[in-house]
Amino acid sequence: MATTTTTLPPLAYPGLPLGSSTTYTSGPGTYLHVPTSTIHASLAGQPHLHPANASTSKPTLTIPRLLPSPTHAPIPSANISNANTLPRVGAVVLCRVVRVRTRQVDVVVLAVGRGEEEGGGEDVCGDEWQGVVRREDVRATEKEKVLCAEGFRVGDVVRGVVISLGDQSNYYLSTARNELGVIMAKSEAGNTMVPVSWKEFRDPVTGERESRKVAKPF
Amino acid sequence: MTDRRRINGPPSGTSPPVFASSLSSKVFPAKRKRAPDELRKIFLKTGLTPSASGSAYLELEPSTPTAAHKSLATKAPALKLTCTVHGPRPLPRSAPFSPQLSLSTRIKFAPFAARQRKGYVPDAGERDLAAHLETALRGVLIGERWPKSGVDVVVTVLEGGEDALWNRGQSSDGGRTGGWGMMSILSGCITVASAAIIDAGIDCIDVVTGGVAAIVRQPTAPPQVFIDPCPADQEEIYATCVVGYLQTRDEITELWTKGNVTLSIDLGFEHLLDQAVEAAVAARLVLIEAIKESTEIKVQTSRIGHPKNAAS
Numbered sequence: 350m351a352t353t354t355t356t357l358p359p360l361a362y363p364g365l366p367l368g369s370s371t372t373y374t375s376g377p378g379t380y381l382h383v384p385t386s387t388i389h390a391s392l393a394g395q396p397h398l399h400p401a402n403a404s405t406s407k408p409t410l411t412i413p414r415l416l417p418s419p420t421h422a423p424i425p426s427a428n429i430s431n432a433n434t435l436p437r438v439g440a441v442v443l444c445r446v447v448r449v450r451t452r453q454v455d456v457v458v459l460a461v462g463r464g465e466e467e468g469g470g471e472d473v474c475g476d477e478w479q480g481v482v483r484r485e486d487v488r489a490t491e492k493e494k495v496l497c498a499e500g501f502r503v504g505d506v507v508r509g510v511v512i513s514l515g516d517q518s519n520y521y522l523s524t525a526r527n528e529l530g531v532i533m534a535k536s537e538a539g540n541t542m543v544p545v546s547w548k549e550f551r552d553p554v555t556g557e558r559e560s561r562k563v564a565k566p567f
Numbered sequence: 568m569t570d571r572r573r574i575n576g577p578p579s580g581t582s583p584p585v586f587a588s589s590l591s592s593k594v595f596p597a598k599r600k601r602a603p604d605e606l607r608k609i610f611l612k613t614g615l616t617p618s619a620s621g622s623a624y625l626e627l628e629p630s631t632p633t634a635a636h637k638s639l640a641t642k643a644p645a646l647k648l649t650c651t652v653h654g655p656r657p658l659p660r661s662a663p664f665s666p667q668l669s670l671s672t673r674i675k676f677a678p679f680a681a682r683q684r685k686g687y688v689p690d691a692g693e694r695d696l697a698a699h700l701e702t703a704l705r706g707v708l709i710g711e712r713w714p715k716s717g718v719d720v721v722v723t724v725l726e727g728g729e730d731a732l733w734n735r736g737q738s739s740d741g742g743r744t745g746g747w748g749m750m751s752i753l754s755g756c757i758t759v760a761s762a763a764i765i766d767a768g769i770d771c772i773d774v775v776t777g778g779v780a781a782i783v784r785q786p787t788a789p790p791q792v793f794i795d796p797c798p799a800d801q802e803e804i805y806a807t808c809v810v811g812y813l814q815t816r817d818e819i820t821e822l823w824t825k826g827n828v829t830l831s832i833d834l835g836f837e838h839l840l841d842q843a844v845e846a847a848v849a850a851r852l853v854l855i856e857a858i859k860e861s862t863e864i865k866v867q868t869s870r871i872g873h874p875k876n877a878a879s
Contacts (some may be wrong), residue, residue: 362765362862363770364774364814365818372581382772392770414768427849477657479657514714
């Protein structure tokens with residue numbers, strides 16, 4: 350429900366004053382200059398105004414980040430570019446499992462989901478960001494009985510949520526929600542499997558069942 | 568430090584011989600034809616390097632020589648800079664946790680950038696310029712928005728750094744004028760790096776631009792302040808000042824002065840600084856036009872980015 354009013358310039362560049370903080374709140378792509386209580390643009394792009402909702406009393410000014418050369422994107426629904434997207438705390442991310450250990454699962458973050466107010470969908474990361482799902486973050490109940498090897502295999506595609514920026518190299522992720530977990534997995538025979546329960550995938554060719562922390566399909 | 572890993576070209580000059588007799592007219596060094604407060608024409612374009620997250624190219628037109636256009640020897644050098652920005656990307660595994668964007672800058676002269684051939688290993692002058700550029704850029708980036716990541720800003724000088732004319736036979740000039748050219752290169756680097764960072768979509772508090780001014784000796788008149796001095800103009804410079812300036816906030820992120828400012832009382836340091844800021848303000852106009860141009864193209868081509876873009 351973004352509206353572009355006549356008071357906003359059609360194109361903004363960093364430093365351009367967009368409005369006073371008494372009428373707007375500062376969103377992504379803008380910043381608040383405290384001494385003058387003015388909201389300035391911090392990115393080049395089109396300013397948008399999101400009307401006030403339950404959590405914000407004032408309309409929010411945002412500038413969506415423009416990614417260069419989207420024409421190269423092989424997947425039409427995704428923005429692929431060399432400009433990077435960072436995992437944010439609270440964002441739903443898609444990642445691939447690279448290593449399964451007893452206490453944690455090492456993953457690489459491939460795409461970062463946009464929030465509802467940003468229109469949904471995912472931004473594909475230009476680089477792979479290291480992440481880790483610790484054993485206690487795999488599921489919400491019976492945490493002490495979790496076995497990482499029963500929840501994940503190398504190569505699985507996992508939907509998770511970023512819970513913290515983590516340590517020097519890893520983001521800390523969690524799959525402790527029904528809709529989070531493995532969304533794509535291949536069987537030992539190499540076939541793409543289908544989820545059959547909250548903890549099992551089945552190979553449609555061989556009929557073999559394998560255990561996973563399955564994400565609830567939408 | 569000598570570079571022993573590569574086969575380097577001869578260190579001093581591979582210039583073709585210049586036969587003085589073949590010139591019908593006498594070659595004079597180029598004289599400044601611009602007004603004291605007039606910049607060289609600037610060409611700036613962003614997004615030219617597809618493999619980088621952001622890039623820009625800047626060119627300053629050379630001062631036109633007064634005579635003998637046919638002679639290659641008198642062709643004054645232009646300033647050509649290209650900048651690529653890589654990132655924000657993950658820090659190497661060995662790097663400690665950083666809550667902010669960590670910035671690294673590199674300035675490299677192409678081997679053919681000046682008549683004095685440059686090696687592949689960055690020398691002290693290039694590292695010094697890179698340190699100055701880093702201070703200029705650090706002040707504009709909003710680093711808190713990009714935790715745990717690093718950005719590399721690489722400026723390649725394709726042409727520039729010529730402090731003397733070819734036919735003078737004094738390529739390095741014994742250090743007398745040596746170094747003044749670095750000041751205008753730094754100013755260009757600040758502007759071009761700013762454009763590339765904005766092209767990469769990294770949050771900045773403002774558009775930073777570089778500006779140079781110099782106190783120049785006049786043969787008959789008292790010394791005067793010229794903005795954007797061209798090294799090839801063969802002026803005798805007393806002092807030069809470079810600034811990185813943010814116009815919206817009226818702030819300076821980088822200031823570098825060299826030379827003797829106190830030579831003339833009425834042209835003090837503050838006047839020199841004000842003129843350098845004037846030069847930066849003028850360059851800002853070009854930079855903003857270049858940003859707007861590339862942003863418009865990006866908005867038009869992003870049919871698939873933000874779904875709400877289509878409405879406006």
